[in-house]
Amino acid sequence: MKEQLRQAIQIALQQCYTNGTLSSGEMPVEIQLEIPKNPEHGDFASNLAMTMAKVERKAPRQIAEALVAALQGNPLCDKVEIAGPGFINFRLAASCWYRVLDQVMEQGAQYGRSRIGAGTRVQGEFVSANPTGPLHIGHGRGAVVGDAVAAVLQAAGFEVQREYYVNDAGNQVKTLGRSILLRLRELQGQSIEFPEDGYQAGYVRELAAQLRAEKGELAGLDETEAIELCARFGVEKVLDWIAVDLKIFGIEFDQWYSEKSLYDRNLVDAELAKLKEKGLSFEQDQALWLRTTEYGDDKDRVLIKSDGSYTYFASDVAYHMEKFERGFDRVIDVWGADHHGYIPRMKAMLAGLGHPPEDLQVLLIQMVNLLRDGQPVTMGKRSGNFITLREVVDEVGRDACRYFFLMRRCDSQLDFDLELAKQQSSDNPVYYVQYAHARVCSINRNAAAEGVAQPKLDEVDCSKLQLDEELQLVKQLARFPETIIGAAVNHEPHRVVFFLQELAAQFHSYYNRQRVLVEDPATTQARLYLINSVRIVIANALQILGVSAPDKM
């Protein structure tokens, strides 16, 4: 709808230039159209006349008058007015608005999708938690946001790949192996001293027991071999847990990318060689450094330590170089906000290689403070006492949990009180939206029971929808496609949540005031047409968020 109006304005501009009422001949880069807060200002408002004032060297109102004159008689517009310092307010004809319903019905599950991202390949990397323990609640937030950003991008036509980067090569993995081996020895009756920096949590004992059952007592292996075996076993099992937990949470990846495989294929050395070739790295104090200060970082960063081992940064560099070599136009990383200090060095690396730094966009997810009855729950894999994502999902429910994470912008912190989330479960916002969907389905069932047929596209008389609240609902439905686009390009899935909240509120209000199944068949048909459009849009939006749309509650 917005786009149609934009085109009409463009034509009007052209007209003004040819008939001489406007002189500069310059087409504005962008015609801004906004939905005014005050409904008296029409359906759309544009500041075009004001932004053109400088180039045209005319008063805004004068420009506005010329444009309005050119728009006279356009069937799209019911009323075009000049207001304030030079705003142009457009009121669109109701008949135009009601065509939105036809679009929703025709496009069905496709309504809201667009092609603006067509041809752009995007990679989204998220979660990427170390495979040394189960996912906790903070991972959950990153997982849902990453998944929803990917979904919203796909809805806007981008080609998106979801990837989980498995850190299966570093020290943490070795520590896991050592921890499992110690617990195994413990099971075998040996007395052990468990180190401070080992993984203390109960699942390590579980892993040790499983290992014993599957692999035996590891007799005849020396320490290094045993740790290696334990580590590999542990990583494999933990990754299985993670994959299952994520699946239960509604998240699946296109690819699990192993850090170890970078080394196995010699990719790290190969990519580091390229950096050296370009003169971006240098040796100092027996270590290899990347000259990130050249591109805005405040320190140079070590790639290979003086003892010859690689830093995580080394494989991260290789990994990201390799991402672009795979042909992605844009890479999105979802990180915990505590890693924000890594952004400058990653961007510096890209800049050094001649990539615009904007090709890598890092989405920082602020911390989740997990509370129980207002008391903070201590987190940390090593300390042992932590609540897993799985426990939270089992306790709160998948839909509520996902919705909760998506309700706020990801760069503000989030208090997640388990007791509160459970208590609120009956008036949790997610149910509010789902209930709207279920209500439409319920009306459909009643209609069917009374033998009322569902409306057909060409047979509906939308002029039966005379109420203002009906028009408002249609306008909200019309905003769905642009909401998706905004959420996609800004990586802000919470916009979809707020859109849904608003739509559901309008629907519930309408439902309480008006009856859908009424005496007059034509009105009934028109209203069924309207509410089923609402149902479709709610379902489409929830689908993008990974939340179910129940027919019955």
Next chain:
RNA sequence: GCGCCAGUAGCUCAGUUGGAUAGAGCAACGGACUUCUAAUCCGUAGGCCGAGGGUUCGAAUCCUUCCUGGCGCGCCA
């Protein structure tokens, strides 16, 4: 000390990328179920947009200086 994020109603947060009179949800108070599901609706009340300065036709939004909270600043991951 330096950097990143946040600061909007009692609480939790939106605010269409600089637009017209700052909005929702909880919580509070008052109403609505012989009517398609009351997991709902209607109404009332609630504000120095952290503070000061600047940019312009116009600022919650941009620049700047402070204040407060969180997180970072390793040849850790």
